[in-house]
Amino acid sequence: MNINPFETAKAQLEQAAQIAKLDANKVEQLKFPDRYVEVSIPVMMDNGQQKIFTGFRSQHNNARGPYKGGIRYHQQVNLDEVRALSFWMSFKNAVVNVPFGGGKGGIIVNPKELSVGELERLSRGYIKKIYPIIGPEMDVPAPDVNTTGQIMGWMLDEYQKCSFNSSMATFTGKSLGSGGSQGREEATGFGGVYVFEDVVKSKVVDLPAGSKVAIQGFGNVSTFFAQAVEKLGYKVVALSDSKGGIYNAEGLSYDAVLAHKKSAGALKDFSGAKNISNAELLELPVDVLVPAALENVLTGDNAEKIKAKLIVEMANGPTSGEADAIFEKKGIVVIPDILANSGGVCVSYYEWYQNMKHESWSKEQVLNKLSTQIKQAFADVHERQKKYKTSFRSAAYILAAERIIDAMAA
Ligand code: NAD
Numbered sequence: 351m352n353i354n355p356f357e358t359a360k361a362q363l364e365q366a367a368q369i370a371k372l373d374a375n376k377v378e379q380l381k382f383p384d385r386y387v388e389v390s391i392p393v394m395m396d397n398g399q400q401k402i403f404t405g406f407r408s409q410h411n412n413a414r415g416p417y418k419g420g421i422r423y424h425q426q427v428n429l430d431e432v433r434a435l436s437f438w439m440s441f442k443n444a445v446v447n448v449p450f451g452g453g454k455g456g457i458i459v460n461p462k463e464l465s466v467g468e469l470e471r472l473s474r475g476y477i478k479k480i481y482p483i484i485g486p487e488m489d490v491p492a493p494d495v496n497t498t499g500q501i502m503g504w505m506l507d508e509y510q511k512c513s514f515n516s517s518m519a520t521f522t523g524k525s526l527g528s529g530g531s532q533g534r535e536e537a538t539g540f541g542g543v544y545v546f547e548d549v550v551k552s553k554v555v556d557l558p559a560g561s562k563v564a565i566q567g568f569g570n571v572s573t574f575f576a577q578a579v580e581k582l583g584y585k586v587v588a589l590s591d592s593k594g595g596i597y598n599a600e601g602l603s604y605d606a607v608l609a610h611k612k613s614a615g616a617l618k619d620f621s622g623a624k625n626i627s628n629a630e631l632l633e634l635p636v637d638v639l640v641p642a643a644l645e646n647v648l649t650g651d652n653a654e655k656i657k658a659k660l661i662v663e664m665a666n667g668p669t670s671g672e673a674d675a676i677f678e679k680k681g682i683v684v685i686p687d688i689l690a691n692s693g694g695v696c697v698s699y700y701e702w703y704q705n706m707k708h709e710s711w712s713k714e715q716v717l718n719k720l721s722t723q724i725k726q727a728f729a730d731v732h733e734r735q736k737k738y739k740t741s742f743r744s745a746a747y748i749l750a751a752e753r754i755i756d757a758m759a760a
Contacts, residue, residue: 417453420494425565539574541693
């Protein structure tokens with residue numbers, strides 16, 4: 351099924367607006383990005399031939415601060431996806447209360463088909479086209495799918511040359527050596543577990559230690575989530591990567607799985623666990639399900655078969671509107687992406703702040719600040735969830751929309 355992410359995003363906002371009777375004119379404005387650009391990027395390929403790539407940047411709303419959001423390199427990047435992602439960034443930043451609006455960019459490309467030189471020329475070419483509309487006080491990009499600290503380094507260098515602005519704060523997600531922040535790697539996964547801790551503490555769902563957790567993914571977000579949730583005494587029983595998943599009802603040891611992945615290159619065939627598909631992982635008899643890889647994995651096709659009591663959305667947009675309605679009917683609690691995975695952008699804000707002030711914080715400082723800030727975001731969302739007797743998703747949208755609309759009115 352082809353689900354348009356921008357339509358999903360607008361429907362989520364509309365639902366929240368009706369519940370909380372938000373200002374209809376402002377809500378209508380929020381359904382459209384302030385602006386978006388499409389750029390053509392000529393790149394001289396290694397074979398001496400020129401190829402034209404297409405890139406986008408969408409700037410959704412900057413009432414609360416500069417536009418902020420990643421740049422994605424993928425063959426399926428398209429304008430609707432970029433607009434939806436920029437929309438979600440405005441709401442995510444408002445939920446976790448960092449002074450940023452929402453932006454997102456992307457280039458239609460499979461970066462695995464490019465040489466390092468071609469990748470660098472493409473990244474610099476994109477910045478040559480968009481540098482007039484980005485900057486530390488205007489729009490602050492970051493890595494997203496298939497973009498890295500190295501790519502941010504090339505982009506920052508190109509931006510500095512084109513704009514005569516030497517600030518490091520135009521990009522976040524940089525490597526530590528080029529102005530990145532301690533704790534950025536752990537931020538999203540650990541942030542999700544800080545929220546999870548408070549979901550349990552506030553008895554939204556009864557989850558005694560030893561409860562079973564299935565996590566889709568074994569990348570940046572999922573591995574830090576797995577480590578931290580295991581430390582809290584929960585049993586991670588399933589994990590997966592693009593080649594499939596592994597399952598042991600008695601629990602997997604994170605360190606042993608990591609060693610296997612490093613030596614075998616994939617999770618499958620880990621001794622002491624059964625191989626399963628990514629689809630089977632989602633339907634396992636577990637207490638907590640954590641989609642932490644891809645969008646649109648929970649849909650009308652599998653929602654009835656989900657057995658978890660709690661879903662923590664660490665990926666962006668893993669649940670379709672149809673699946674959301676089924677979960678609500680079944681009493682499955684969903685902690686939405688714009689709250690659960692907001693730890694990443696929270697630490698991106700700390701990086702921007704450290705660059706602006708020429709400061710450098712320790713990892714402990716960063717993670718302590720993150721824990722306080724994201725737990726406050728959960729408390730604020732929970733308060734609205736109780737007040738409006740609604741889902742955590744609608745409550746998060748209500749909180750974010752209230753904050754953005756206040757700033758727009760001001
Ligand atoms: P990553 O590239 O580090 O890891 C992605 C994981 O997904 C890998 O284990 C990969 O093998 C797996 N995967 C790829 N294709 C798959 C498939 N078809 N089926 C199942 N698994 C598959 O990415 P990440 O940074 O961990 O991001 C994961 C999700 O979290 C994405 O939706 C991303 O947008 C979201 N997110 C990431 C951050 C962050 O700070 N990294 C912040 C917010 C949201």
